[in-house]
Structure formats: structure tokens, C-alpha cells
Amino acid sequence: MSENNDAKHIIILGGGFAGLWAAKELSKHDEYKVTVIDRNNYHLFQPLLYQVASAGLEPEQITYPLRGTFRKMLNVEFRMAEVTGLDLNKRVLLSDVGSIPYDGLIIALGSVTSYFGVPGADEFAFSLKSAEEAIDIRNHILSCFEYAQHETDPAIREQLLTFVIVGGGPTGTEYAGALSELANTSLRRDFRGLEKDTVKIMLIEGEDGPLNGYPEKLRGYAKKRLKKLGVHGYYNQHVVQVEADKVTLKSGEVIPTRTVLWTAGVRGNKVAEKMGVPLGRAYRIITNPNLQLTDHPEVFVAGDMALPMDGDRMLVAPTIAPNAIQQGTLVAKNLINHFAGKELTSFSYHDKGSLATIGRSSAVVHLGKLNITGFFAWITWLIIHILYLIGFRNRVIVLINWAAEYICFERGVRLILPKAKDTIPHGKADEYEASSTEGSALNNRSVKEK
Amino acid sequence: MSENNDAKHIIILGGGFAGLWAAKELSKHDEYKVTVIDRNNYHLFQPLLYQVASAGLEPEQITYPLRGTFRKMLNVEFRMAEVTGLDLNKRVLLSDVGSIPYDGLIIALGSVTSYFGVPGADEFAFSLKSAEEAIDIRNHILSCFEYAQHETDPAIREQLLTFVIVGGGPTGTEYAGALSELANTSLRRDFRGLEKDTVKIMLIEGEDGPLNGYPEKLRGYAKKRLKKLGVHGYYNQHVVQVEADKVTLKSGEVIPTRTVLWTAGVRGNKVAEKMGVPLGRAYRIITNPNLQLTDHPEVFVAGDMALPMDGDRMLVAPTIAPNAIQQGTLVAKNLINHFAGKELTSFSYHDKGSLATIGRSSAVVHLGKLNITGFFAWITWLIIHILYLIGFRNRVIVLINWAAEYICFERGVRLILPKAKDTIPHGKADEYEASSTEGSALNNRSVKEK
Numbered sequence: 001m002s003e004n005n006d007a008k009h010i011i012i013l014g015g016g017f018a019g020l021w022a023a024k025e026l027s028k029h030d031e032y033k034v035t036v037i038d039r040n041n042y043h044l045f046q047p048l049l050y051q052v053a054s055a056g057l058e059p060e061q062i063t064y065p066l067r068g069t070f071r072k073m074l075n076v077e078f079r080m081a082e083v084t085g086l087d088l089n090k091r092v093l094l095s096d097v098g099s100i101p102y103d104g105l106i107i108a109l110g111s112v113t114s115y116f117g118v119p120g121a122d123e124f125a126f127s128l129k130s131a132e133e134a135i136d137i138r139n140h141i142l143s144c145f146e147y148a149q150h151e152t153d154p155a156i157r158e159q160l161l162t163f164v165i166v167g168g169g170p171t172g173t174e175y176a177g178a179l180s181e182l183a184n185t186s187l188r189r190d191f192r193g194l195e196k197d198t199v200k201i202m203l204i205e206g207e208d209g210p211l212n213g214y215p216e217k218l219r220g221y222a223k224k225r226l227k228k229l230g231v232h233g234y235y236n237q238h239v240v241q242v243e244a245d246k247v248t249l250k251s252g253e254v255i256p257t258r259t260v261l262w263t264a265g266v267r268g269n270k271v272a273e274k275m276g277v278p279l280g281r282a283y284r285i286i287t288n289p290n291l292q293l294t295d296h297p298e299v300f301v302a303g304d305m306a307l308p309m310d311g312d313r314m315l316v317a318p319t320i321a322p323n324a325i326q327q328g329t330l331v332a333k334n335l336i337n338h339f340a341g342k343e344l345t346s347f348s349y350h351d352k353g354s355l356a357t358i359g360r361s362s363a364v365v366h367l368g369k370l371n372i373t374g375f376f377a378w379i380t381w382l383i384i385h386i387l388y389l390i391g392f393r394n395r396v397i398v399l400i401n402w403a404a405e406y407i408c409f410e411r412g413v414r415l416i417l418p419k420a421k422d423t424i425p426h427g428k429a430d431e432y433e434a435s436s437t438e439g440s441a442l443n444n445r446s447v448k449e450k
Numbered sequence: 451m452s453e454n455n456d457a458k459h460i461i462i463l464g465g466g467f468a469g470l471w472a473a474k475e476l477s478k479h480d481e482y483k484v485t486v487i488d489r490n491n492y493h494l495f496q497p498l499l500y501q502v503a504s505a506g507l508e509p510e511q512i513t514y515p516l517r518g519t520f521r522k523m524l525n526v527e528f529r530m531a532e533v534t535g536l537d538l539n540k541r542v543l544l545s546d547v548g549s550i551p552y553d554g555l556i557i558a559l560g561s562v563t564s565y566f567g568v569p570g571a572d573e574f575a576f577s578l579k580s581a582e583e584a585i586d587i588r589n590h591i592l593s594c595f596e597y598a599q600h601e602t603d604p605a606i607r608e609q610l611l612t613f614v615i616v617g618g619g620p621t622g623t624e625y626a627g628a629l630s631e632l633a634n635t636s637l638r639r640d641f642r643g644l645e646k647d648t649v650k651i652m653l654i655e656g657e658d659g660p661l662n663g664y665p666e667k668l669r670g671y672a673k674k675r676l677k678k679l680g681v682h683g684y685y686n687q688h689v690v691q692v693e694a695d696k697v698t699l700k701s702g703e704v705i706p707t708r709t710v711l712w713t714a715g716v717r718g719n720k721v722a723e724k725m726g727v728p729l730g731r732a733y734r735i736i737t738n739p740n741l742q743l744t745d746h747p748e749v750f751v752a753g754d755m756a757l758p759m760d761g762d763r764m765l766v767a768p769t770i771a772p773n774a775i776q777q778g779t780l781v782a783k784n785l786i787n788h789f790a791g792k793e794l795t796s797f798s799y800h801d802k803g804s805l806a807t808i809g810r811s812s813a814v815v816h817l818g819k820l821n822i823t824g825f826f827a828w829i830t831w832l833i834i835h836i837l838y839l840i841g842f843r844n845r846v847i848v849l850i851n852w853a854a855e856y857i858c859f860e861r862g863v864r865l866i867l868p869k870a871k872d873t874i875p876h877g878k879a880d881e882y883e884a885s886s887t888e889g890s891a892l893n894n895r896s897v898k899e900k
Contacts, residue, residue: 059865059867060863068864071640079599189521190518190521393854400850401843414491417490418582
């Protein structure tokens with residue numbers, strides 16, 4: 001801890017990509033005392049969260065203790081706390097462990113899932129934004145297979161083995177591919193007599209194919225790959241209602257299912273509404289082009305929460321890790337310049353490219369003018385993800401998991417752990433035939449409650 | 451699946467060591483159809499559970515999907531279900547997924563923690579018998595360190611940083627060593643300004659030292675090692691009461707603490723009480739020397755639940771993995787002999803030795819006439835545990851974790867995950883000084899609720 005008592009105190013809210021890169025930048029300037037606040041004691045590598053939800057990786061391998069990261073940053077402290085509000089005028093942060101005064105503030109609390117007001121979605125659909133949610137989804141899906149084995153009612157069995165993914169962005173696309181592979185490799189070996197066509201994976205997307213915004217060549221490839229993996233693409237289609245045992249599409253079609261994963265949209269962290277800050281589209285915080293609050297120049301916003309506006313024009317700022325890293329670094333520099341009375345730099349997103357994997361040996365990569373697909377794109381995807389993962393041990397273990405998966409066509413983390421007692425509450429059963437997979441009836445089972 | 455419809459149906463309750471080894475044995479005989487039932491979809495390697503509770507290993511690495519194990523045992527099926535009772539006369543198992551008829555039954559549901567009726571122990575002490583419990587303890591201990599950092603009241607801070615382990619058997623001894631190393635290596639680097647003497651680890655044991663039953667030389671070594679690791683040994687001492695913020699000893703001494711881990715005793719799984727089977731000491735099921743129910747010769751018991759009696763004499767059967775493996779194999783053979791009308795073999799425990807590790811590079815191993823301590827004992831301990839661990843991937847990753855721990859003096863899994871919201875409910879806080887570890891007051895915090 002710096003002993004400089006005149007040091008200005010900077011609070012960084014959030015230990016995600018934006019907060020972490022801001023802290024890295026500020027750690028070079030020991031005239032500042034920095035406190036990073038997060039509700040979790042770890043950094044979560046969100047780009048691989050879908051692999052936890054598909055039993056490919058352990059949650060421990062895509063998380064890293066924040067205190068470990070800050071050990072060598074001597075002017076940076078960590079506090080595990082939940083942000084509850086803000087007093088912008090008094091420059092005091094409110095949290096569940098008390099109020100904390102600051103000289104400068106960086107808000108980088110990320111986004112949460114947005115259900116766009118679709119009835120039932122908030123209540124019945126799963127979201128994939130936290131480690132807990134990823135574990136919940138994994139446990140739920142594995143439980144669906146377990147319960148389907150006991151089930152005699154074919155209608156309920158169909159609900160249990162139909163998985164609906166809403167949103168064909170990178171998360172939805174990558175998850176659809178991973179889930180299809182989980183079902184068709186490991187789980188088909190685990191559950192004898194499980195027919196290939198019994199398990200249905202649906203991808204519902206409002207545009208005419210997956211990966212909207214990617215070059216057409218890559219989108220075409222992704223669409224073809226998903227089809228080959230057995231994913232049923234419902235394109236130009238919207239969900240209008242989610243219920244405990246079905247999803248209704250705009251076309252009127254009804255899909256019976258107990259599992260809906262909603263990846264169709266994000267909005268700013270809800271705590272922003274308690275902060276007295278100006279909110280814009282998708283509940284993001286409106287900033288000037290320097291990512292600064294106009295009325296409170298000592299407050300900056302970075303990552304998914306920031307909505308930089310140049311007058312009426314929104315600046316391009318996608319809700320992805322590279323953007324959060326760029327903004328996190330920039331707000332730290334701007335904060336320092338602000339206190340030094342120097343000119344600030346306005347934000348402009350450097351598109352370093354985009355990439356997504358669609359199952360085994362297959363990915364799409366868009367880097368500058370380069371558009372590649374297939375095996376080499378997949379290797380590129382692997383390398384980039386390993387490099388950005390924090391922690392040497394994590395990198396080694398993730399590589400081992402991927403190698404095992406590649407060689408053995410196997411997903412190692414097929415564990416319902418911790419036991420999710422209420423995910424699929426099951427009703428009374430009748431007779432059970434030990435020799436048959438068409439065992440007893442399990443009726444009146446309801447889906448997860450939020 | 452065997453197509454033999456005349457095949458007798460054997461149910462094995464429990465996928466622990468006893469159940470798994472019984473299934474292995476029965477898989478060689480496809481004249482039997484076997485159904486293994488467990489409430490979890492994985493086998494848990496309990497001997498390393500304490501390493502999960504001390505942030506050294508991921509829970510995923512000491513668990514293995516049972517369906518993966520049974521893939522190649524074509525006459526063995528798995529069902530995830532909770533056993534609710536038994537109709538011994540009708541030969542029907544009752545479960546939460548229905549009733550299942552059997553021809554032969556093997557009961558191997560293991561043990562749970564026994565608190566010997568000590569007031570408050572059941573309510574306030576942690577138990578270390580399941581993956582969930584190990585994760586809970588890890589999360590709780592890491593949270594105690596986090597909250598201690600906010601804490602200004604020195605009395606509460608002391609409670610938060612005092613950890614009491616009740617029972618100096620192998621689990622308590624190994625855990626005391628591991629916890630001391632976690633606190634003194636990783637966590638002292640994570641929490642700047644944490645003084646060595648601030649964290650107290652107490653081991654309370656009724657006998658005159660740890661590892662009762664081990665040769666005296668090994669016990670002396672273990673006692674010395676624990677002392678060197680800073681563990682406060684309270685020997686010839688008993689706990690008479692556990693409360694939310696303290697433990698009272700028989701001597702009258704009161705230890706302020708929010709963390710009590712109870713490893714002092716086990717008893718048979720509570721479902722035995724609903725089975726109509728004869729129960730003996732520690733609620734174990736009384737069997738004849740063949741591990742068979744006298745009144746129901748088609749029912750066998752193996753592992754921690756079995757209490758084999760030769761008349762009034764209890765046969766030696768310690769509640770450890772090697773015994774469960776021996777009994778699991780034997781009951782399968784006896785069951786086959788029973789149906790074949792052949793003579794059964796009575797159980798006799800082959801003591802293959804005992805071993806325990808006490809922190810880094812240090813263990814005690816008792817094998818036949820061989821008593822070794824120190825580094826070579828530790829290597830022996832490592833090799834044996836790796837060999838019994840199921841799954842090649844698990845072995846590799848555990849080895850990597852241990853290597854990283856050994857080389858870097860680091861525990862990798864310092865993650866509060868899933869977030870245990872209610873483990874340490876925290877009250878209202880006052881002011882917070884960002885520059886001080888003596889931050890705000892967090893009062894009225896209570897310990898975990900069961």
C-alpha cells in the first residue's frame with residue numbers, strides 16, 4: 001500500500017476486463033491510491049463461459065482470484081463488496097460494506113441479460129452472464145438427460161430433450177455448436193439407447209442467419225456448420241413468449257421445451273439506476289466522447305455500461321472484451337489527465353476483428369481484410385483465447401481439457417455439482433422398469449424458478 | 451444392455467468406493483442386470499475432499515461422472531435418484547423416481563457426520579462429507595478473510611480469523627495442515643498487512659494427540675509437524691457446545707470463532723432408518739460376517755454403513771476407502787454365490803496400511819511393519835492418491851495443481867464460487883477508510899445457517 005497520504009483515491013467498480021485494464025494502467029502511477037470493488041473475488045473470463053455451460057471447462061479455469069492479480073500492483077487494493085448506489089455530489093460510493101469516499105471513480109460493472117420485455121423470458125429463460133448461471137445451465141441440461149431417462153410420457157420427454165437458444169450472436173452460435181457436440185458425443189455414450197434425433201437443439205435468431213454483423217462469407221459458413229451439427233436454425237424468427245414447458249414464436253409455432261437460453265440481448269448493470277447518472281439506450285450510462293460524465297468530470301464509465309455520445313451520435317462501442325479493454329485503459333489515462341489538468345482523449349473503437357467457434361475444428365475469424373474459416377480459424381481462435389485467459393495454471397489446464405476433448409471427443413465436466421435441488425423438481429413416479437430406458441413416469445415437473 | 455430377460459436384477463445403492471467396486475465385480479457376470487443408484491451423477495473421491503475445502507483442488511477434479519465409468523460395463527445401468535426407503539419383504543426399493551423391484555440388493559450409501567449430540571454442533575459446525583460441503587467451507591473461509599478486512603471491531607475480527615477443527619483423525623489432521631498452509635502462503639500474499647499471528651487454527655482432539663490408532667512414532671511426528679505449521683493443538687480436550695460465534699471446551703475455555711469444522715465422527719447414512727433394517731452402533735446396519743442381512747439373505751451391506759457382527763463381536767471395519775473397496779468386491783462375490791447356492795465368504799479386513807499428509811513435503815505412512823515420515827512418506831501418499839483417483843484427465847490436472855502448489859507455494863482455487871450469499875450475512879456498516887485494512891465496522895454478522 002502506498003504511504004502517500006496526499007494520494008488521490010480512485011475507486012474502480014468492477015473487476016471485469018474494463019476494470020482490470022484500468023487498474024493495470026493506474027498501477028503505474030503511485031500518486032493514486034486505487035480500490036477495486038467487485039461482488040466476486042475473481043475475474044471472470046466471459047468469452048469462455050459458454051464452455052462451462054456445455055460441460056467442457058471447469059468454472060475454476062476461467063476465473064482468476066482478483067487479489068492474485070493485484071499482489072504486484074502495490075497501490076491497488078481490492079474489496080469484495082456489492083455496490084448499492086452513489087452520491088455523486090459528495091463523491092461517496094455506497095456499498096453493502098459501507099460508504100467510501102473517492103476523488104475519482106471508474107464505473108465498469110458490465111451488463112446483464114435483457115429480455116426486451118418478452119413475457120415469461122425473465123422468469124423461465126436461463127441467462128449466461130455469470131459463473132453461477134453457467135453452472136446452473138450445465139446442471140440443468142445434464143439433469144434433463146437424467147430425468148428424460150426415467151420418463152415415460154413422450155411429450156414430457158420431448159420437452160426435456162429439446163433445448164432452445166435465443167439469439168444467434170457469437171454466444172448463441174458458439175453455445176449451439178458446443179451443446180450439439182456435448183449431446184452427440186459424450187452424452188450419447190453416457191446414455192445408452194439415446195437416439196440421435198431425440199435430442200433437438202434450436203437456434204432462434206431475428207436476422208436471416210447467425211453472426212449478424214460478420215462478413216457474409218463467414219455467416220454462410222457458420223450457418224452451414226450449425227446445420228451440419230444438427231442445430232435447427234429458426235432464422236427471421238422471434239420469440240414472443242416463454243413458458244415453463246414451451247416457447248412460442250412470432251410465426252405462431254410452439255416449441256415444447258424445458259430449457260430456454262436467452263443470449264439475445266444485454267443491458268447495463270441495473271445498479272446504474274440507483275446512481276443518479278444519465279441513462280441512454282439499453283440502460284447504459286451516457287458519457288461524453290472521453291467516456292466521462294459531463295456533469296461530474298471525475299467520473300468515468302468503461303465497458304458494457306458506457307454509452308459514449310458525441311452530441312446526438314452514439315460512438316461505436318460493442319459489448320465485447322476487446323472494447324472493454326480499450327475503454328478501461330483509456331478511462332484510466334483520461335482520469336490521470338483530468339487530475340493533471342491535461343487534455344483528454346476521446347474514445348474511438350479499434351476493431352481488432354471478431355471471431356467465433358462453431359464446434360470442433362471449426363471457427364470463423366475476421367481480422368482486418370482477412371476472413372478465414374475452418375481449421376486454421378479454429379487454431380487462431382484457440383490461441384487468442386488462451387492468451388487472454390489470466391493465470392498460467394488456467395492456461396495449462398484449459399489446454400489439457402481442450403486436448404482431451406479433441407482427442408477423445410469427450411466433455412469432461414459432466415457433473416451436476418453443486419446439486420441443483422430445485423432445477424427440475426420432480427413429481428411422484430409410478431412403476432419403474434429397471435431394464436428399460438422408458439422407465440417410470442415423472443409428471444408435473446416444472447422448470448427452473450428464478 | 452444385456453438382452454437376457456431371465457437375468458436377475460441387482461440394485462446397488464451408492465456410487466462410492468463400495469458401490470463402484472461391487473459394480474465392477476458384477477459387470478463380469480452378464481447373467482445379472484445391475485442398476486446403480488446415486489443421488490449424484492458422479493463418484494466422489496472423498497480422501498481428497500479436504501483439499502477442495504482448502505482451495506487446493508477444484509471439486510471437478512476429485513469427481514468423475516458415474517455414467518462414464520459404466521459405459522463399458524454393458525450389464526450395468528445408472529439412475530440418478532434419491533433413495534427414500536425399502537420394502538424388504540416385497541423386494542422393492544423406494545425412490546423419488548418410483549419403486550424399483552430387485553432380486554438382490556447391495557446397500558452402500560456411506561456415512562454422514564455424527565455430532566454426538568453436542569449442543570449447537572449440528573446447527574453451527576461445518577461438515578466435510580460431500581462436494582457441496584467442501585465448496586461451502588472453502589467459500590466460507592475465503593469470505594471470513596474478506597470480511598475481516600472490512601472489520602473494525604477487534605473481537606469480531608478475531609472470530610472471523612479463528613478456525614476450529616474438531617477431531618484429530620486423518621481428515622482433521624490433513625485439513626489443519628492444509629488450512630495453515632493456505633493462510634500462511636497464498637492468503638498472506640493476497641491480504642497485505644495480514645500478520646502471521648492474526649490467523650489462528652485450532653485442532654481439538656479427545657486423545658493425547660492427532661492420528662489416534664497410528665503408531666506412536668507417526669503420531670509424534672504429526673504432532674510436531676502441526677505445531678511447526680502453527681496449528682494450536684488442544685489435546686485431551688472435548689467440545690461441549692458450539693455457538694454462532696464461539697466454541698466452549700470441556701475445560702471451560704471459550705474460543706471465539708465463526709468457523710467450526712466437525713470431523714470428529716461419522717454415522718451411517720440416515721436413510722437406513724427408513725429401511726426396516728437392524729441398526730447397531732453409529733446407526734450402521736448389522737450384518738452377519740458375510741455382510742449379509744440375516745433375515746434377508748439377498749440383501750448385502752458394504753462400506754461405511756456395514757456393521758458386520760460375528761455373534762456379539764463386531765468385526766474390524768474402519769470407515770475408510772480401502773475397507774469400502776474390499777467390502778464392495780466381497781458383497782458382489784457373495785451375492786453371486788448366494789444365487790448360485792454356493793458358500794459365502796466371511797469378511798475380514800486386510801489392513802493395507804494407513805497414511806496421512808501434514809502439509810507440504812510431509813506425511814506419515816504406516817504400511818505393514820514400515821513406518822515412514824517426511825518427504826518419502828509424502829511422495830508415497832501422492833502416488834497412492836493419484837492411482838486411486840478415477841479418470842486420466844483428473845489425474846493429470848491434480849498433478850498439475852500439486853506441482854503448481856509445490857513450486858509456487860500457491861493454492862490456485864481461491865474462488866468464492868458459487869457466491870454463498872448467506873454464509874456470512876453482513877449487517878449495516880459505518881464509514882470506510884479506503885487506505886486502511888481497519889475499515890468499516892461490520893457488526894451483527896452471523897455464521898452459516900444449515
